[in-house]
Amino acid sequence: LTNYGGIGLIKEEVLPQYPFPPYFKLPDLGFEYIVHSDNIHSNSSKELNEKRMRNYLRLYGVDDEQKIDQIITDIVNLWSAILNITNSFDEDLANCEVLSVVMDEETFPLWDSYLEIAWNGTQFDLDDENTWPCNYFYNQLDKLCNANKEAIANYFALKFIYRMDARLEDKKFQTEHCNTMIQFVLPHLLDEIYMEEYFDNETRREISDIVKEVRKSLHEILEQAEWLDEETREQALLKEAAIKPHIGRLENKNVTNRLIRQINEFHYVEGNYELNLVNLFKFRTMQRRFNGLHHKEYDNYTMKPLELLKGIQVNSFYYNVDNSIYVMAGILHPPAYHKAWPAALKFGTIGYLVGHEFTHGFDSVGAHYNSVGEENYWWTAKAGKVFNEREECFVNQYNAYEITEIKRFVDGNQTKDENIADSGGLREALSAYHRHVKELNLSPKDEQMPGLELTPEQLYFMGFAQLWCASYKERHYWEELKSEHAVEKFRVLGTVTNIEDFSKAYNCPVGSKMNPAKNKCRMW
Ligand SMILES: [Zn+2]
CATH class of the missing domain: 3.40.390.10 (Collagenase (Catalytic Domain))
Known part of the structure; x- marks a missing residue:
């Protein structure tokens, strides 16, 4: 999911500092309405998130309304359980996110597999900073996932569709949306044109x-x-x-040109909007990881x-x-x-x-x-x-x-x-x-x-x-x-x-x- 630009239960970020190691943050649970423990059952949260899930499930062929209700209830319960774990950390959690990349703590047992999943099998060289003081949180999360496999799978599938969905209120916004998408995915190419014209x-x-x-x-x-x-x-x-x-x-002409030339790796499929969209997201994710993947070719002054x-x-x-x-x-x-x-x-x-x-x-x-x-x-x-x-x-x-x-x-x-x-x-x-x-x-x-x-x-x-x-x-x-x-x-x-x-x-x-x-x- 992460490789395709989606966000699962753990949000991947890259530390903006040489050697640009990946680290993982807590997710934003929910769809257009981010849920916190004090709004999860509010009317606005219910209305927006539940309507969103119901519509997707219907569109994807689930025609049993009772089944739909059950899926939604399970997902909302899952969010509650995750928020309970999150809340038991209180303020330490922010610390845990930041410190996880800089502190000398015992290595988190699942760290390797997270890296492998998120970075597509690439073992990233973290030097001696391969550390993780948030073990408790991620272990709890792991247990929760094992006990709720169906709800997790449903939530991820819906979240992925949500990520790919343009969610336009009207057809007239289509062109604008396509422009924004290209800017989002191919910023370095557009940047050349933009700077020439507007700066x-x-x-x-x-x-x-x-x-x-x-x-x-x-x-x-x-x-x-x-x-x-x-x-x-x-x-x-x-x-x-x-x-x-x-x-x-x-x-930085060298890096910019390399990023632009990577467009060759984007796989365009004639006449298939959905597949192109998925490929665009995948391409963008790979580009976002450029520094981490290539840091050995540059020193910390140029990167x-x-x-x-x-x-x-x-x-x-x-x-x-x-x-x-x-x-x-x-x-x-x-x-x-x-x-x-x-x-x-x-x-x-x-x-x-x-x-x-x-x-x-x-x-x-x-x-x-x-x-x-x-x-x-x-x-x-x-x-x-x-x-x-x-x-x-x-x-x-x-x-x-x-x-x-x-x-x-x-x-x-x-x-x-x-x-x-x-x-x-x-x-x-x-x-x-x-x-x-x-x-x-x-x-x-x-x-x-x-x-x-x-x-x-x-x-x-x-x-x-x-x-x-x-x-x-x-x-x-x-x-x-x-x-x-x-x-x-x-x-x-x-x-x-x-x-x-x-x-x-x-x-x-x-x-x-x-x-x-x-x-x-x-x-x-
Ligand atoms: Zn500022």
């Missing part, structure tokens, strides 16, 4: 200037943070000075995550292992950037995103990688303690945000690094903007958008907020719960609540919701 040197130059301005602000902030001791400050400034920006995408080669994607990154930020060409469009916008809007959008990525070098993960990307905690114990206190402020702030639609709270701990990066990024880009205005002597009149009666500062914050404008249905909130990013609404509210300049720009009185008198959080 130019003028854009590169402008983004490069914005990156320079934001970097100056980061430098200032690190110099002025009164809570850092001199030893840590020195390390921080060293790290800042060494950050390499990549604008557009990571250029980077394949994600970084795809300029077409709407994203930006900070990559700890080579202390670099990546601003992908695909994100350089509205609402993140347009060359005709006033500087206030550019800094509030792409400027903030750049600042966000820079700041990841100085969050709780970045603290463990030094200026050349080696794993090395570079903070003194004293400064590290203050860091933890300030971090705690963010954890508490975001823990208090309730997603009323599903009666759950944001997980402040899980989202803390992203929230710290948001706050840092928005401050850095604002001071970069102020410096930019002075340097170019821009008049406030030129810094407005026609039709909007907003001051430049108001426009700056509006641009930031609009980046995260999102429309959710209930089921999307459940999907988002596992993300390191808080739900968009709280990314915006949480970040601006911490920034005094926002309150000034929008006249929020002290003590109002957006301008609390105390407990504002600040790292950078």
Whole structure:
């Protein structure tokens, strides 16, 4: 199932770090409605997931409605049993996923067979990192599977069909779906065409200037943070000075060309949509594993995550292992950037995103990688303690945000690094903007958008907020719960609540919701 791009009970991921070993995460149970123990029996969950299963079973020729009911009940019971195992781990589970690839623990007995199944018989060289501290969980899961073979088989079959199903609401979306599929499966080929057509040197130059301005602000902030001791400050400034920006995408002709040439291995069958679809998914899975399968041919300096080669994607990154930020060409469009916008809007959008990525070098993960990307905690114990206190402020702030639609709270701990990066990024880009205005002597009149009666500062914050404008249905909130990013609404509210300049720009009185008198959080 994994080889064909499906997801079973264990989700395969590849660690974004040389030698790119595979590791296994917990599954998202359910179909368009991800089930958790507190929603598994809710009406929306039942309606969406059960309807989905019922329709597939009917389409595939099960005509006995009682049998269908039985199959569905067995699958839902199976989910409950899996969730019981998952819940007995509580918070340790996240640790278990991450640590499984780096900790020196007893080897999990089924590890070899998982690798063999997932990597098609390829014994992946994990060096000495062939370790697994989550034995208990996977052993329990294994027992459960043995006791419920029919339910497991039915669930996997339905899940595979779901994966292959385009699920279009209307025929008119067919073309768009085909385009998306090709982009999903053959990104490196499309990327060549995309970069040629949509990315130019003028854009590169402008983004490069914005990156320079934001970097100056980061430098200032690190110099002025009164809570850092001199030893840590020195390390921080060293790290800042060494950050390499990549604008557009990571250029690696050798790997890109190899990935494109692999298309020869895609098996096209004339006139057979279903088989082609299956082959496309299989091809994509093989491509995704390129680094892991070929890591011996490259060294750890040239081999980077394949994600970084795809300029077409709407994203930006900070990559700890080579202390670099990546601003992908695909994100350089509205609402993140347009060359005709006033500087206030550019800094509030792409400027903030750049600042966000820079700041990841100085969050709780970045603290463990030094200026050349080696794993090395570079903070003194004293400064590290203050860091933890300030971090705690963010954890508490975001823990208090309730997603009323599903009666759950944001997980402040899980989202803390992203929230710290948001706050840092928005401050850095604002001071970069102020410096930019002075340097170019821009008049406030030129810094407005026609039709909007907003001051430049108001426009700056509006641009930031609009980046995260999102429309959710209930089921999307459940999907988002596992993300390191808080739900968009709280990314915006949480970040601006911490920034005094926002309150000034929008006249929020002290003590109002957006301008609390105390407990504002600040790292950078
Ligand atoms: Zn981030």
